[in-house]
Amino acid sequence: MTLTLRVLAPDQSVFDATADEIILPSTTGLLGILPGHISMVTAIDFGVLRVFKNGNWDSIALTGGFAEVESNEVTVLVNKAELGKNIDSVQAEAELEKAKNKLSQTQDKEASPEKIKAQEELNKAKAWFQASKSN
CATH class of the missing domain: 2.60.15.10 (F0F1 ATP synthase delta/epsilon subunit, N-terminal)
Structure with a gap:
């Protein structure tokens, strides 16, 4: 089944x-x-x-x-x-590093819209990177 x-x-x-x-x-x-x-x-x-x-x-x-x-x-x-299998792992890794840097720049801000957006971008970048490495 x-x-x-x-x-x-x-x-x-x-x-x-x-x-x-x-x-x-x-x-x-x-x-x-x-x-x-x-x-x-x-x-x-x-x-x-x-x-x-x-x-x-x-x-x-x-x-x-x-x-x-x-x-x-x-x-x-x-x-x-x-x-x-359609995700370029090199590009996905670059996007992940970019998202990590962007989030680190917002660390001193409480739950600001910029910090929330940066966290969301990091979560997406992590997912794309993990998926690119899994195939």
Whole structure:
């Protein structure tokens, strides 16, 4: 038995295929989904969705959104997503360093809009970098 996984962003369908196992980056931690999983809806955090199929793991970088599990079908709706194999790891690492530097420049500010935006950019950069290294 397999799962059907659809990962959708506003501008594209990123992934639409079957999988043996899925690991979602929910806002409460990593969530493993196997065939026969109970129906549920969960919030998705910045992170890497892992897809196990035919003995191999693939990665998809995600920004926030939602996932629904229903009758062995998993639908993930996110603001942005990209297959790990399509991410340039050198560029992703450069973006990660840039985001770390930007956040360090806002450390003296309490929960300012600049600091919140810098933290969000860092979270996205981490997800893209991790996904680029996972394939």
